[in-house]
Amino acid sequence: MPMSSPPTTQDPPPGLVHRAVPYRTPEHQAQVLTGPVTGALERGRRAIVVVEPRCRAELERALGDEAGVRYVRPEELHSAPPFTVAGRWSRTVRDAIAEGASGVCAVAQPVALPGADPSYWTRLDLAIGYAMRALPVEMLCCFADQDGAREQAGALHDEFLVDGAAVPSTHRRDDHELLQENPQRPPADLGEPLLVEPVELHRLSGMRHTVRREGQLSGLGPARVEDLVLAVNELVSNGIEHGSGCPVLRMWRTPAGLVAEMTDTVPGRLAFPGLAAPPPSGERGRGLWLASELADVLQVWTADDDPGQVQGTVVRVVMNPP
Incomplete structure (x- = not known):
């Protein structure tokens, strides 16, 4: 039986360590992950693992019933x-730290899921790098080591983890270029809205009353x-303060929520x-970050970053049904 990679005992540097991990088979994938996961647990870190079932089964066999390993489907x-998934990663890490963990070893890989095309995984990798850049996380992104795969993975990561050894990437590319090459899908047509309401500063109080009523009618519960x-x-205040001064609010009830x-x-x-709270002195971004923390989904399209998709700016939040 091949030996698993030895655990790393050296403390990682502060902040995010974001590495691409090539593997040949699910068994080899579990082998190369056992070392860093074990090392993280020995240093008082948590481990969060999101991989395909065959790799998970091999990891569970190698690690046993190690406390601190959380497997997520x-x-x-x-x-x-x-971007919402990256926010979920960030909140999970922050929760673990609040509960006493010294950091997190996070393991993930692209899998075949509806709607998860190559652009999805590219945007997710870039968003994770931004959302968790200041958090004590070792993020290990696994990929099948096929022709051309190292160049693609290296464009998104500063380093590879190859059989336990950190290897610098020579293919790293600019995040903004990659985002523009991998645009998100345009906003889905949700049909006739419940309301269409232009909002100026003096109408904010009335808007809040309207939103509260729609939330109550949707059965969301007081909190x-x-x-x-x-x-x-x-969101609307951002549009008033930093945008045109008169953004438009629309609302829908859908199977996904309000x-x-x-x-x-x-x-x-x-x-x-x-994706990240700005510094206390920051003037931009706090409202969007707070909205992303409160809602189940936040999605933003802009004419600058999503050319041809929208005019101006579109921001949607979703509150899942109870």
Whole structure:
């Protein structure tokens, strides 16, 4: 039986370590992951593993009932747009740290799921790098080591982890170029909205009342309704303060939940909107970050970053049904 990679005992540097991990078979994948996962657990870190079933079974066999390993089914995590999934990763890490973990070893891989095309995985990798850049995380992104795969993975990562050894990537590319080459899908047509309401500063109070009523009619519950009101207020206030001064609010009830959308004629200029809280002195981005923390899904399209998809800026939040 091949030996697994030895655990790394050296403390990783502060902040995110984002590595691409090539593998040949699920058994080889589990072999090369056993070392870093074990090393992370020995240093008081948590481990979060999102891989295909064959690799998971091999890892469970190699690691035993190690405390601190959390396995998540890929279809459970990847049930939202990539930026929302990156936000979920960030919240999970922050929760682990709040519970006393010194950091997190996170393991993931692209899998065949509806709607998860190559652009999805590219945008997710870039968003993870931004959302968790200041967190104590070792993010290991596994990929099948096939022809051309190392160049593709190396474009998104600073390093490879090859059989336990860190190897610098010689293919790293600019994040903004990659985002433009991998645009998200345009906003889905949700049909006739419940309401269409232009909002100026003096109408914010009335807008909040309207959103609260729609949330109550959707059965969200008091706490979720207030989350929705605060999230929509942040989005619309952004449009008033930093956009045209009169954004438009639309709302829909859908099978996915209650949807609120803010549209404005002025394009936003944040490449990773809502993914990380800005510094206390920051003037932009706090409202979007707060909205992403409160809503189940936040998605942003701008004429700058999504040319041909929208005019100006479109921001949607979704509150899942109870």
